[in-house]
Amino acid sequence: MSDPILTLRVAEVTPETDDAVSVSFDAGKAGRLDYRPGQFLTLRVPAQEGWVARCYSLSSAPGDPRPTVTVKRVPGGIASNWICDRLRPGDTVEALLPAGRFTPAPDHRDLLLLAAGSGITPAMSILRARAREGGSALLVYANRDERSVIFAAELRRLVEEHPDRIQVVHWLETLHGLPDAARLAALVRPWAAGADAALLCGPAPFMAAAAAALTALGLDRARVLTEEYRSLASDPFAVLSAAPGPEPADEAGAGTGTGTGTVTVELDGERKTFPWPARTTLLDLLRAQDLDAPFSCREGSCSACACRVVDGEVKLLRNTVLEEEDLAEGYTLACQAVPLTDHVEVVYD
Ligand SMILES: Cc1cc2nc3c(=O)[nH]c(=O)nc-3n(C[C@H](O)[C@H](O)[C@H](O)COP(=O)(O)OP(=O)(O)OC[C@H]3O[C@@H](n4cnc5c(N)ncnc54)[C@H](O)[C@@H]3O)c2cc1C
Ligand code: FES
Structure with a gap:
């Protein structure tokens, strides 16, 4: 059985916004890390009493020079604050192999991506892969305000490079109010009918509004993938060590x-x-x-x-x-x- 626990060396920590960082890894002994766009790593992070395990979606795409996760600080949160404040290049972190089903199937060519806040992370991985491999995508990305938009420059670049295939619509709560089902449905209606799959990732109220919008548009549930962010209560690393x-x-x-x-x-x-x-x-x-x-x-x-x-x-x-x-x-x-x-x-x- 190959070792399911990887040791990743931090190569770079890049501030993305005031409260989010991207962490790029060298895969160390594991060499190249095999993953699909939209999958996540489970990282082991020190806590006051022992360790906690947390999932973080890869924001990089397969083929990028380094696997990268992007972490947004959660007020009072153990792992996100440790990663944002303490992790430095040269540190090592234990991780489980990439996992998750929030990834387009090979026949999903045209995608609708609905993301809010740190929910952009798997969407970014999918967009980066799309830009390289073909297929089209519309991303609707909701944030509190302009300062909280993660990957603003990278998203602009992708749209400029692929104007015929990639579109991004920013929803800023300070300008447009909270996203609700009716207005999200009106926004994505032209895309929804032709989309092979819709992928939803963000805080619970946003996910509920986005799912309701897609239901109102009659999108087949089988074509909708969701990724719910939550903290793990158990420690899979401890289980593996036993x-x-x-x-x-x-x-x-x-x-x-x-x-x-x-x-x-x-x-x-x-x-x-x-x-x-x-x-x-x-x-x-x-x-x-x-x-x-x-x-x-x-x-x-x-x-x-x-x-x-x-x-x-x-x-x-x-x-x-x-x-x-x-x-x-x-x-x-x-x-x-x-x-x-x-x-x-x-x-x-
Ligand atoms: C598949 C998946 C992918 C994910 N991808 C990403 C990603 O790409 N980027 C990202 O930023 N996050 C992602 N997450 C979320 C991430 O795993 C963590 O849940 C998040 O970072 C918060 O963890 P934390 O340890 O900082 O906060 P926690 O310590 O888990 O705390 C979360 C909140 O609960 C409160 N809290 C904690 N304990 C208590 C208590 N006992 N009583 C009351 N309140 C309490 C804290 O104050 C805080 O507000 C993902 C989650 C999943 C499942
Ligand atoms: S659902 Fe998470 S390991 Fe089974």
Whole structure:
């Protein structure tokens, strides 16, 4: 099993606004970091009592010289303030491998991106990739005022270089008021019909308004991807450092199956079959089998562990990230899945 914890060396810390910085890394021993536009890293950050783990979306795009995350200070927040105030070139940070499903599919050519505040980070990665690879995008980017716009110059440059393919509309609360569903719908209506996918990232009220706008425009939910920012309550690094072994799922939430069935897993091009005890989550089982199954939060809230059930059924103990449409397509969360049928077959895409 390859080491799931990377040690990244900070190459550069660049102030973006008064309260946001970009941190670029040398991937160190890991060499080149493989990721898709819109994915995130989970970083381990020192806290008063031990450590905390936090997810940060990559703002760079694959092919950029250095993987980069962009972090906005949250008042009173542990990790964001440490990163903004303390991280310096030459420091090292532990990280989990890039993860997440907030990334356009290969057949998503024309995109609608709705971002607010630090929600620009994955949108920036996607726009940078788009500029290089082709396809079009409209970004609607909401901020309090002009001073809080992250990547203002870079966005201007992308539009100037690709005026036929990339458009950016800034929404400033000081000028336009808070973004609401009706006005967002009016703004994006000409784009929404032709968009292959819409990607939403920002604070909860903005996400709610943007989702309502897309629903009002009749956009198929299957074409809408969302990334919700929240802090992790658990520490996946501590779990990884502990000796691997299956941990029983909470009795109250465990699947109805009794005893042990089997699961066939396709991961990294290999197919393997194991016994799957009814009260063990899939992720715990795979880790116990030394398989390099991805994960981050282990709380059912980030989708880093997402995989697809192609046969049989599972039950999710907790899920705050997959939508009805994802579940209907067979997607599940390995960190929360317990078996409901005697045999289950799972594929990591
Ligand atoms: C997939 C994903 C991608 C993300 N990408 C980015 C990104 O690109 N850029 C970015 O800036 N952020 C991103 N985030 C958010 C990031 O992970 C953190 O949640 C954010 O930086 C805040 O973390 P913190 O440690 O600074 O704040 P925390 O310490 O988690 O605190 C958050 C807030 O809660 C308050 N708080 C904390 N503890 C308590 C308590 N006990 N009682 C009451 N209030 C409390 C704090 O005062 C603060 O206001 C992402 C999150 C996810 C899940
Ligand atoms: S690891 Fe985050 S949802 Fe499973």
